[in-house]
Amino acid sequence: MRCAITGSTGYVGSAIARHFEAQGWEVLHLNRRAGWDLNADPEKIAWGNVDALVHCAYDFRSAGWEEMRRVNVDGSVRLLKTARRHGVSRAVFISSVSAFAGCRSLYGKAKTLTENAALQMGCAAVRPGLVYGAKPGGMMAALERAAGAGKLLPMIGDGSYPQYLVHDEDLARFVFLLCQRETPVPAFPVTAAYPEKVPLRDIIRRIAARKEREVRFIPIPWRLIYLGLKTLEALRLPAPFRSDSLIGMVYQNAAPDFALPPGVNASFRRFE
Numbered sequence: 001m002r003c004a005i006t007g008s009t010g011y012v013g014s015a016i017a018r019h020f021e022a023q024g025w026e027v028l029h030l031n032r033r034a035g036w037d038l039n040a041d042p043e044k045i046a047w048g049n050v051d052a053l054v055h056c057a058y059d060f061r062s063a064g065w066e067e068m069r070r071v072n073v074d075g076s077v078r079l080l081k082t083a084r085r086h087g088v089s090r091a092v093f094i095s096s097v098s099a100f101a102g103c104r105s106l107y108g109k110a111k112t113l114t115e116n117a118a119l120q121m122g123c124a125a126v127r128p129g130l131v132y133g134a135k136p137g138g139m140m141a142a143l144e145r146a147a148g149a150g151k152l153l154p155m156i157g158d159g160s161y162p163q164y165l166v167h168d169e170d171l172a173r174f175v176f177l178l179c180q181r182e183t184p185v186p187a188f189p190v191t192a193a194y195p196e197k198v199p200l201r202d203i204i205r206r207i208a209a210r211k212e213r214e215v216r217f218i219p220i221p222w223r224l225i226y227l228g229l230k231t232l233e234a235l236r237l238p239a240p241f242r243s244d245s246l247i248g249m250v251y252q253n254a255a256p257d258f259a260l261p262p263g264v265n266a267s268f269r270r271f272e
Helices: 011-022 065-085 106-120 138-147 168-178 200-210 222-234 243-250
Strands: 002-006 026-030 052-055 090-094 124-128 130-132 152-156 165-167 190-192 216-220
Touching: 002 011, 011 026, 011 052, 011 090, 011 130, 011 138, 011 168, 052 065, 065 090, 065 106, 090 106, 090 168, 106 124, 106 243, 124 168, 130 138, 130 168, 138 200, 152 200, 152 243, 165 168, 168 190, 216 222, 222 243
Parallel strands: 002 026, 002 052, 052 090, 090 124, 124 190, 130 165, 152 216
Antiparallel strands: none
16 A cells, blocks of 8 residues: 655654554655655656555745645645545545634634645545654644753743643554545544643643653743744744744634544543
8 A cells, every 4th residue: 555645754744654654555755855845736746556645744934824825725735636636545634723613823724724625525634633752843842842941931821721632653543544445534624632621831841740850930921922923033033933823822722623423433642
């Protein structure tokens, strides 16, 4: 069996690729290192004998909503349509728990639009929570660094913003399940995470405890942090994270749906 995986050098994409390869599948790696991105013509992909597509890639370099929509939404839809046209029987779009009706972050809006198109094409859409693992990447890696940085840490507000977590191995196993021909294709976006609200401050405290460290937080109003991030972005200076990510954290989905579709059995471990 052969699976094409976009964004396979990223944290989530590489975890999924490792799982497929461990199950004996051949993986077609589609990433910038291999000369592919969302601006590329999907007709040039070697679709021969590809049984499944897992679309993880997202281009964060886009400046402004119009470019973000052109690259990430239109590019993703073009990719999924081309895969279907070439006979790829299963396709899974990796969305985000930040995607939901009425979301305010541009990232969440782009993911939601792509979800809608993917579902109309008979593809599965998966909304992972905050992904963690033995060798974390992305946001979790940033939290690991913060937990080990010092005793006093700046915190967004009071740190109560809840997170829903998913282990990278559980996510990869779930995506692999959805790529099996006998698994029903979910008709709605499926949230892949353990259904426990874990406040941001508690995540950092648990990480610090594993490192045998104690941390104290300095609350900073989120609007002040947002202003600082926007200023850095306007000056094209490095920032710890994107201002749009902060909006996604502040204005979250108040009630994510963790229901699994009929015929799909999966489990997600609790974050310890």
